[in-house]
Amino acid sequence: MADLKINFAGIKSPNPFWLASGPPTNSGYQIMKAFDAGWGGAVWKTMGLPVVNSSSRYAGIDFGDTRMMGFSNIELISDRPLSHNLKELEEVKKYFPENPVIASLMVDTREEWHRVVKDAENAGADGLELNFGCPHGMCERGMGSAVGQEPDVLKLIVSWVMEVATKPVIVKLTPNVTDITDSAIAAKEGGGNAISLINTFQSIMGVDIDNFTPYPVVDGKGTNGGYCGPAVKPIALNMVRNCAQSPYIGLPVSGIGGVSNWRDAVEFILMGASTVQVCTAVMHYGFGIIRRLTSGLSDYMDSKGFANVSDMVGKALKNTVAWEDLNLNYNVIAEIDNKKCIGCMLCYAACEDGAHQAIGIGSNGSRVPFIIEENCVGCNLCSLVCPVEGCITMVESKSNTGFESWKDRTASGNIPKTFDDPLAGGLSHRVTEIEKALRKMK
Amino acid sequence: MSDFRKPLNEQEFEKNFAPINPPMDQTQAMVESSRCLFCFDAPCIKACPTRIDIPLFIRQISTGNLTGSARTIYESNYFGNACGKVCPVDVLCEGACVFNHVNEKPIEIGRLQSHAATYVIENEIALFKPGELNKKRVAIIGAGPAGISCACELRRYGYEVDIYEAKNCPTGLTLHGVAPYKITNEEAVREAEFLQKQLGFVIKYNSPVSKYEQFKKLENEYDAIFIGIGLGETVSMNIKGEDLENCIGAVEYIEDVKIKKYLANSGRKVVVIGGGNTAMDAASEAARMGAERVWLSYRRSRADMPAYGFEYELAKKVCVEPLFNTMPVEILGNGMVEAIRLAPTEVVDGKVIVKKDEIFTIECDMVIKATGQEKQNVLLDIIDGFEFDANGKTIIDSESFRAVNTKYFIAGDVINGGSEIVNAVAEAVMAAEGIHKFLSKEMNQ
Ligand SMILES: Cc1cc2nc3c(=O)[nH]c(=O)nc-3n(C[C@H](O)[C@H](O)[C@H](O)COP(=O)(O)OP(=O)(O)OC[C@H]3O[C@@H](n4cnc5c(N)ncnc54)[C@H](O)[C@@H]3O)c2cc1C
Ligand SMILES: Cc1cc2nc3c(=O)[nH]c(=O)nc-3n(C[C@H](O)[C@H](O)[C@H](O)COP(=O)(O)O)c2cc1C
Ligand code: SF4
Ligand code: SF4
Ligand code: SF4
Numbered sequence: 001m002a003d004l005k006i007n008f009a010g011i012k013s014p015n016p017f018w019l020a021s022g023p024p025t026n027s028g029y030q031i032m033k034a035f036d037a038g039w040g041g042a043v044w045k046t047m048g049l050p051v052v053n054s055s056s057r058y059a060g061i062d063f064g065d066t067r068m069m070g071f072s073n074i075e076l077i078s079d080r081p082l083s084h085n086l087k088e089l090e091e092v093k094k095y096f097p098e099n100p101v102i103a104s105l106m107v108d109t110r111e112e113w114h115r116v117v118k119d120a121e122n123a124g125a126d127g128l129e130l131n132f133g134c135p136h137g138m139c140e141r142g143m144g145s146a147v148g149q150e151p152d153v154l155k156l157i158v159s160w161v162m163e164v165a166t167k168p169v170i171v172k173l174t175p176n177v178t179d180i181t182d183s184a185i186a187a188k189e190g191g192g193n194a195i196s197l198i199n200t201f202q203s204i205m206g207v208d209i210d211n212f213t214p215y216p217v218v219d220g221k222g223t224n225g226g227y228c229g230p231a232v233k234p235i236a237l238n239m240v241r242n243c244a245q246s247p248y249i250g251l252p253v254s255g256i257g258g259v260s261n262w263r264d265a266v267e268f269i270l271m272g273a274s275t276v277q278v279c280t281a282v283m284h285y286g287f288g289i290i291r292r293l294t295s296g297l298s299d300y301m302d303s304k305g306f307a308n309v310s311d312m313v314g315k316a317l318k319n320t321v322a323w324e325d326l327n328l329n330y331n332v333i334a335e336i337d338n339k340k341c342i343g344c345m346l347c348y349a350a351c352e353d354g355a356h357q358a359i360g361i362g363s364n365g366s367r368v369p370f371i372i373e374e375n376c377v378g379c380n381l382c383s384l385v386c387p388v389e390g391c392i393t394m395v396e397s398k399s400n401t402g403f404e405s406w407k408d409r410t411a412s413g414n415i416p417k418t419f420d421d422p423l424a425g426g427l428s429h430r431v432t433e434i435e436k437a438l439r440k441m442k
Numbered sequence: 443m444s445d446f447r448k449p450l451n452e453q454e455f456e457k458n459f460a461p462i463n464p465p466m467d468q469t470q471a472m473v474e475s476s477r478c479l480f481c482f483d484a485p486c487i488k489a490c491p492t493r494i495d496i497p498l499f500i501r502q503i504s505t506g507n508l509t510g511s512a513r514t515i516y517e518s519n520y521f522g523n524a525c526g527k528v529c530p531v532d533v534l535c536e537g538a539c540v541f542n543h544v545n546e547k548p549i550e551i552g553r554l555q556s557h558a559a560t561y562v563i564e565n566e567i568a569l570f571k572p573g574e575l576n577k578k579r580v581a582i583i584g585a586g587p588a589g590i591s592c593a594c595e596l597r598r599y600g601y602e603v604d605i606y607e608a609k610n611c612p613t614g615l616t617l618h619g620v621a622p623y624k625i626t627n628e629e630a631v632r633e634a635e636f637l638q639k640q641l642g643f644v645i646k647y648n649s650p651v652s653k654y655e656q657f658k659k660l661e662n663e664y665d666a667i668f669i670g671i672g673l674g675e676t677v678s679m680n681i682k683g684e685d686l687e688n689c690i691g692a693v694e695y696i697e698d699v700k701i702k703k704y705l706a707n708s709g710r711k712v713v714v715i716g717g718g719n720t721a722m723d724a725a726s727e728a729a730r731m732g733a734e735r736v737w738l739s740y741r742r743s744r745a746d747m748p749a750y751g752f753e754y755e756l757a758k759k760v761c762v763e764p765l766f767n768t769m770p771v772e773i774l775g776n777g778m779v780e781a782i783r784l785a786p787t788e789v790v791d792g793k794v795i796v797k798k799d800e801i802f803t804i805e806c807d808m809v810i811k812a813t814g815q816e817k818q819n820v821l822l823d824i825i826d827g828f829e830f831d832a833n834g835k836t837i838i839d840s841e842s843f844r845a846v847n848t849k850y851f852i853a854g855d856v857i858n859g860g861s862e863i864v865n866a867v868a869e870a871v872m873a874a875e876g877i878h879k880f881l882s883k884e885m886n887q
């Protein structure tokens with residue numbers, strides 16, 4: 001059985017699954033319930049000068065009949081008095097000494113930072129997370145992402161915290177920047193012990209088209225909010241990867257953004273995260289999902305022979321390269337399994353109109369399409385739209401020879417240099433039967 | 443033994459005849475519509491006689507555009523709601539759905555269709571406007587699916603349209619024939635009213651057209667005439683005892699059930715003769731009317747039965763007892779039906795041979811003949827200029843449905859010999875286009 005225990009920048013946790021700072025970590029009651037269910041750690045809902053929240057606060061994007069593919073909120077940091085939060089934190093630690101509780105903090109002045117860091121540590125926090133991410137409400141007051149977007153300010157505030165902090169300090173980054181590594185480097189230079197990312201994306205979730213108001217609607221008006229949930233995972237993964245690969249950072253990363261199942265968690269870990277944090281999925285399904293997360297992770301680790309989580313951290317990084325290092329001599333071609341095909345012809349429509357005209361319609365009324373191999377560029381599109389598991393596979397071309405990347409080709413001068421260069425990759429792609437496009441016009 | 447007690451009031455009737463495809467709610471519609479793959483050149487469309495753009499209307503449901511969805515449906519099929527409920531979808535659209543190839547449940551196209559259609563009907567959202575009047579007038583005989591569809595299409599072209607209907611209500615067999623567990627009378631009528639309100643054709647009820655002078659008058663008053671009168675009465679079996687009370691034609695029996703509901707006359711022990719869909723319906727309905735036993739006598743084997751498999755299954759579900767390879771020879775009784783004598787049969791070289799020496803008797807108090815409906819040739823015969831082929835079928839142009847060399851157009855059951863509502867609608871719309879072409883030519887001259 002795989003060992004799920006981890007040590008994150010000195011913070012020990014029974015497993016790498018932490019509750020991200022948010023509504024699920026609003027109170028001691030919730031966090032105890034979560035630990036009781038099996039969660040490893042929890043980052044307390046950001047504490048600071050208590051706020052006043054609006055009603056309503058959340059909005060979701062559905063995809064088909066799937067609810068909350070994306071989620072957004074216009075909530076601020078904790079609206080509860082600091083002393084209530086800290087008293088409950090102390091209580092949680094009494095019941096669950098093994099489960100790390102991280103205090104998420106956001107205040108304004110140096111004095112305030114010193115005060116809350118000390119208070120949180122006195123209450124028993126195992127670590128501190130500095131919230132430089134909130135993209136709405138707080139930034140207008142010069143906090144949250146307003147700080148996270150200015151590397152110099154971020155660095156300064158981290159250094160204030162480091163003046164008094166005795167517990168590990170995690171800097172939570174906002175994704176609302178051009179290059180997340182600038183923020184991560186600033187966190188490191190300020191003396192931070194770890195980074196966590198991402199916080200939510202600035203967004204407008206949608207518009208009430210009957211009343212001309214963005215969602216969520218508060219008495220006829222709306223504002224931009226913070227976007228998260230499954231839809232943001234790909235962007236978060238790339239940001240985690242950028243931080244993990246940067247030679248200038250080298251801090252432990254806590255991966256956040258759209259983690260809903262064990263596979264998402266594995267992906268974050270393979271991209272360099274050593275803990276993952278979850279918010280939206282818990283808001284959707286409750287703390288009970290932890291059983292699926294831990295059992296999925298541990299079965300995966302067993303199947304791959306990983307004894308410890310640390311063995312797999314960053315495993316996919318070496319295969320994550322720049323485009324110019326990909327092998328351009330490598331070709332795949334789509335192959336349709338006629339026996340599995342159900343004749344929806346989605347692959348035909350996709351390739352014909354959206355790609356390379358490399359799929360033909362079956363003859364004699366057959367709805368099973370065929371691949372026109374000489375036109376197939378191996379783009380994957382058909383296999384992505386095909387609704388039948390394993391029906392279209394991308395098969396390695398038999399004529400593949402050797403390795404040559406764009407970098408290699410540039411070095412040897414073997415690249416197109418003029419607009420009509422015969423080395424153009426799409427040289428053969430000229431459809432001459434123009435009339436066939438003009439069915440309606442005729 | 444059937445499971446149903448004789449319904450004693452409206453509620454019990456409704457319970458016994460509860461819809462087999464109940465309406466979807468918004469959640470069900472979202473879940474189901476999201477399942478559709480939106481196939482390219484979708485096979486389901488080709489399997490629908492009215493060629494509804496099914497993936498389009500399903501996507502419109504899944505993206506919250508119910509009005510647009512209903513418009514897509516009604517553009518192709520004026521009986522969108524009725525068809526969604528009563529079409530034999532297993533052999534039409536749903537039977538062609540690609541999910542059948544992976545042994546997945548096909549998309550519930552019919553129920554989704556009615557979901558969108560019901561929305562516009564209930565909210566009285568008009569989808570169409572009549573065309574600008576073109577001063578031409580068309581008479582339509584019969585306010586069934588064919589007549590009403592033809593009227594709708596013609597109104598959109600700008601024709602003035604009067605429908606002459608023998609009965610006192612619209613939609614023909616949708617109301618008088620289709621089983622109540624598929625569609626209620628109210629639902630049928632509401633759809634017709636919904637169409638009439640936005641397109642403004644006139645229906646003259648209690649106005650049968652059956653005499654030579656009447657046809658002549660119409661010919662004088664109208665520029666074209668459409669005939670959508672469906673089929674006639676149940677065909678006689680020509681056996682002894684057929685005139686006994688409680689020996690009744692299936693169409694007549696079903697009409698009685700649909701109109702009088704729990705008050706309709708129905709037997710306790712019922713023998714239904716026939717193997718078509720009407721026989722299955724009559725048997726199911728007799729069971730739901732509280733018959734203790736219902737037998738189904740069909741002269742050939744199960745495999746030869748023309749009824750759709752699912753219709754037979756429906757009858758079996760309500761404990762109808764099949765008597766395959768049997769044939770009625772005589773109905774016994776003194777004024778009223780008391781028993782029926784059935785002879786076993788054998789099919790030799792495709793011919794049914796009666797085993798006269800093995801005749802047996804079943805005691806029953808009702809015999810329902812589902813032996814087909816008469817053609818309307820007697821009526822069509824009196825119209826000047828109609829030509830018939832060797833089989834007695836009116837000769838029409840297959841595209842315009844025009845009876846050759848006349849100003850009559852004819853579609854629906856009356857010409858196809860009895861099919862489904864969706865076929866009547868599809869044909870009638872083609873006929874309307876035929877009328878438009880025919881009259882436009884005249885207009886241009
Ligand atoms: C028992 C039964 C069950 C059925 N179940 C289904 C089903 O589940 N699904 C399905 O799709 N189809 C079903 N059908 C078939 C469907 O009802 C018909 O195909 C469809 O109604 C045909 O439409 P129509 O307009 O051609 O004829 P009808 O519906 O027969 O309409 C003809 C109209 O013309 C009127 N009329 C007749 N003669 C005259 C006259 N001389 N003057 C004026 N008016 C006249 C009639 O009163 C009637 O209103 C069923 C049929 C029967 C008999
Ligand atoms: C309603 C809501 C409130 C949040 N509040 C906070 C917060 O107070 N502090 C913080 O650092 N992040 C906050 N977040 C961001 C989450 O911690 C997390 O970074 C983000 O939601 C991405 O993870 P997810 O896709 O698992 O939800 C909040 C998120 C949501 C949905
Ligand atoms: S997408 Fe897949 S199932 Fe559909 S036609 Fe193409 S190969 Fe067949
Ligand atoms: S009209 Fe009937 S056959 Fe056509 S799509 Fe609707 S339910 Fe299916
Ligand atoms: S065949 Fe089935 S899945 Fe494809 S478009 Fe039609 S209903 Fe949808």
